[in-house]
Amino acid sequence: MEIRELQAYANFFFTMFLVFLLYGYIVHLYRSEKKGERDYEKYADMALHDEISDAPVDVNPKTLDKKGKE
Amino acid sequence: MQSNAALEYDYSIAKLFTYTTILFGILGMIVGTLIASQLAFPELNYLLGEYGTFSRLRPVHTTVVIFGFTLSGVFATFYYVAQRVLKVSMAESKFLMVIGKIHFWLYFVGALLATISLLLGFTAGKEYAQYEWPIDIVIVIVWVLWGVSLFGIIGIRREKSLYISLWYYIACFLGVAMLYLFNNMEVPTALVSGYGNIMHSVSMYSGTNDALVQWWWGHNAVAFVFTVPIVAMIYYFLPKESGQAIYSYKLSLLSFWGLMFVYLWAGSHHLLYSPVPDWMQTMGSIFSIVLILPSWGSAINMLLTMKGEWNQLTENPLIKFMVLASTFYMLSTLEGPIQAIKSVNAIAHFTDWIPGHVHDGVLGWVVFMIMAAIFHMTPRMFKREIYSRKLLESQFWLQTVAVVLYFTSMWIAGITQGMMWRAVDEYGNLMYSFIDTVTVLHPYYAIRALSGVLYLVGFLMFAFNIYKTITASKRLEEEPQFKTPMA
Numbered sequence: 001m002e003i004r005e006l007q008a009y010a011n012f013f014f015t016m017f018l019v020f021l022l023y024g025y026i027v028h029l030y031r032s033e034k035k036g037e038r039d040y041e042k043y044a045d046m047a048l049h050d051e052i053s054d055a056p057v058d059v060n061p062k063t064l065d066k067k068g069k070e
Numbered sequence: 071m072q073s074n075a076a077l078e079y080d081y082s083i084a085k086l087f088t089y090t091t092i093l094f095g096i097l098g099m100i101v102g103t104l105i106a107s108q109l110a111f112p113e114l115n116y117l118l119g120e121y122g123t124f125s126r127l128r129p130v131h132t133t134v135v136i137f138g139f140t141l142s143g144v145f146a147t148f149y150y151v152a153q154r155v156l157k158v159s160m161a162e163s164k165f166l167m168v169i170g171k172i173h174f175w176l177y178f179v180g181a182l183l184a185t186i187s188l189l190l191g192f193t194a195g196k197e198y199a200q201y202e203w204p205i206d207i208v209i210v211i212v213w214v215l216w217g218v219s220l221f222g223i224i225g226i227r228r229e230k231s232l233y234i235s236l237w238y239y240i241a242c243f244l245g246v247a248m249l250y251l252f253n254n255m256e257v258p259t260a261l262v263s264g265y266g267n268i269m270h271s272v273s274m275y276s277g278t279n280d281a282l283v284q285w286w287w288g289h290n291a292v293a294f295v296f297t298v299p300i301v302a303m304i305y306y307f308l309p310k311e312s313g314q315a316i317y318s319y320k321l322s323l324l325s326f327w328g329l330m331f332v333y334l335w336a337g338s339h340h341l342l343y344s345p346v347p348d349w350m351q352t353m354g355s356i357f358s359i360v361l362i363l364p365s366w367g368s369a370i371n372m373l374l375t376m377k378g379e380w381n382q383l384t385e386n387p388l389i390k391f392m393v394l395a396s397t398f399y400m401l402s403t404l405e406g407p408i409q410a411i412k413s414v415n416a417i418a419h420f421t422d423w424i425p426g427h428v429h430d431g432v433l434g435w436v437v438f439m440i441m442a443a444i445f446h447m448t449p450r451m452f453k454r455e456i457y458s459r460k461l462l463e464s465q466f467w468l469q470t471v472a473v474v475l476y477f478t479s480m481w482i483a484g485i486t487q488g489m490m491w492r493a494v495d496e497y498g499n500l501m502y503s504f505i506d507t508v509t510v511l512h513p514y515y516a517i518r519a520l521s522g523v524l525y526l527v528g529f530l531m532f533a534f535n536i537y538k539t540i541t542a543s544k545r546l547e548e549e550p551q552f553k554t555p556m557a
Contacts (some may be wrong), residue, residue, distance in 0.1 A: 020078060021385055022324075022328075025324065025327070025394060026320075026324060029320045029324070030320070031325065040319040040320050040323070041315070041318070041319050041320075043231055043234075043319050044309065044315035044316040044319050045235065045315065046155045046229060046231070046233040047155060047233060047235075047305070047306050047309045047310050047315075047316070048309060048310065048313065048315060048552075050154035050155055050157065050310070051549075052077050052078065052150055052153075052154075052158075054157065055359075055399075056157050056228050056229040056230065056231060057230075057231060058229065058230035058231050059228065059229075059230060060227050060229060060230040061230070063226075063227070063228045
C-alpha cells in the first residue's frame with residue numbers, strides 16, 4: 001500500500017473515531033442524567049449561591065470544618 | 071456553621087492584581103495608540119530617540135497588554151472567583167496568603183523589569199516570547215507560584231465539585247506552562263561561549279522547527295491567555311451579575327473538552343505558504359475551522375443564559391458589556407477560521423487584516439470582559455457602589471465605536487493591501503510597488519490611530535470610575551447578591 005493511500009485510510013478512520021468520541025460523550029452526558037446517576041445542571045448553582053455561608057452543592061468530605069472538629 | 075458566620079472572603083490579593091490590571095492597561099494602550107499613530111505619521115518615531123521607535127515599542131505594547139494587563143486581570147478574577155465557587159476564604163490558610171503575596175510582588179517587579187529590558191533592546195526576537203532568558207526564569211517562578219495558589223485553594227475547598235470557571239483557569243495554567251517552557255528553550259550565549267552580552271541567547275531549535283514551536287506557542291498564547299481564562303470569567307460573572315443559571319452545564323462540558331482538544335493543533339495556520347510540511351499547514355487550517363464549534367458552544371451558552379431576561383440588557387450596563395464581549399468572541403472566532411482557509415490566507419497573510427482580527431478579539435472580547443469583571447468585583451471588594459452609571463454608559467459607547475472603527479479600517483486596509491500585492495498586468499508583471507500600498511492605506515492607518523485614542527479615553531474613564539468608586543462612592547451596607555449597584 002502506498003503512503004498516500006495509507007494516509008487516506010488513517011484520516012478516514014481517525015475522523016470516524018473522533019466523531020464517535022464526540023457523540024458518545026454527548027450520549028453519555030444525557031444518559032447518565034436520564035438514569036438519575038448525575039444531575040449536571042445543579043452545578044450551575046455554584047456561581048449563583050457563592051456566599052461563604054451558603055451550603056455547598058456537594059460537600060467536600062475533606063473540608064477544613066471537619067478537620068477542625070476532629 | 072458558627073465558625074463560618076465570622077468568616078469572610080479575603081480579597082487583598084485580588085485587589086492588588088486589580089490595580090495592576092488598570093495600570094498595565096493604561097500603559098499598554100498608550101503605547102499601542104502611539105505605535106498606531108507612528109504607522110500613520112512616521113515622524114512620531116523620533117520622539118524619544120531609540121526608545122521611541124516602532125520596533126522597540128511594538129513588543130512593549132503586545133507584551134504589556136498580554137502579560138501585564140490580561141494576566142493581571144486573570145489573576146485578579148482568579149483570586150476573587152476561586153474563593154467564592156469553592157466556598158473557602160484565602161484567610162483560612164496563612165500559607166496561601168503568603169504565596170499569593172509573593173506571587174503578586176514577584177509578578178509586579180518582574181513585569182516592570184521585563185518591560186524595561188525590552189525598551190533597552192534585549193529581545194529573543196520571537197513574537198509574544200521576546201523576553202530574554204533571565205526574565206523567562208522569573209516568569210516560570212511566578213507561574214509556579216500561581217500553580218501553588220491554584221491547587222492549594224482547591225486542596226482546602228468546601229465545595230467538592232469544581233465550577234466551570236476553574237476548569238478554564240486550570241487549563242490556562244497548564245497550557246501556558248507547557249507551551250512557554252518549550253518555546254523558550256534557549257542557550258545563553260555568554261555562558262556557553264564566554265562572548266557577548268549576558269542577556270543574549272539563541273533558540274535551541276533551528277529553521278522551520280523553530281518556527282513551528284514558535285507558532286505552537288504563539289497561537290496558543292491567544293488560546294490560553296486571551297480565550298481560556300476570559301471564558302472562565304464570563305462563566306462566572308455573567309450568571310452572577312444576571313442571576314441566571316448557565317443555560318446548559320452539559321454544553322459547557324462539551325465545549326470545554328472540545329476547545330482543549332482542538333486548540334492545540336491550530337497554531338500552524340500562522341505558517342501557511344511557508345516551508346513547513348504541507349500536511350501540517352492543512353492540519354492547522356482544518357483544526358482552525360473545527361475550532362468554531364467549541365468556541366461558539368461557549369458563546370451561545372452565554373447568550374442563551376440570558377434567555378427570557380433580555381430586558382436586563384437595557385437595565386444593567388454590565389450585562390451589556392458582557393453580551394457585547396461574547397458577541398465579539400463569536401465574531402473573532404468565526405473570522406480567525408476564515409483567515410486560516412488557505413485560499414483566503416493567500417490574500418490575508420502579512421496584511422493589516424491580521425491585526426484587525428486580533429483587535430476585534432482583544433478590544434471587543436478580552437478588554438470588555440475584564441472591565442466588566444472589575445466593575446462587578448470592585449463594589450464587592452470595597453463595599454461601595456459604582457461611582458457613576460452615566461460615565462460607564464458613555465465609556466461603553468465610546469469604546470464600542472472605537473472597536474468598530476479599528477476593525478473596519480483594518481479589514482479595508484488588509485484586503486486592499488492583499489489585492490494590490492497580488493495584482494499583475496497583462497504581461498504578469500506586478501502592478502504596484504510597496505510604497506503604492508502605503509500611500510493608499512494612509513487614511514485607514516489614521517482611522518486606526520483615532521480609534522486607539524477613543525479606546526484609550528474610554529479606558530481612562532473606566533480607571534477614573536473605579537478610582538472614584540474605591541475612594542468616594544456611597545458605602546454599601548451589605549453585599550449585593552446579583553446586580554451591581556451604581557449611582
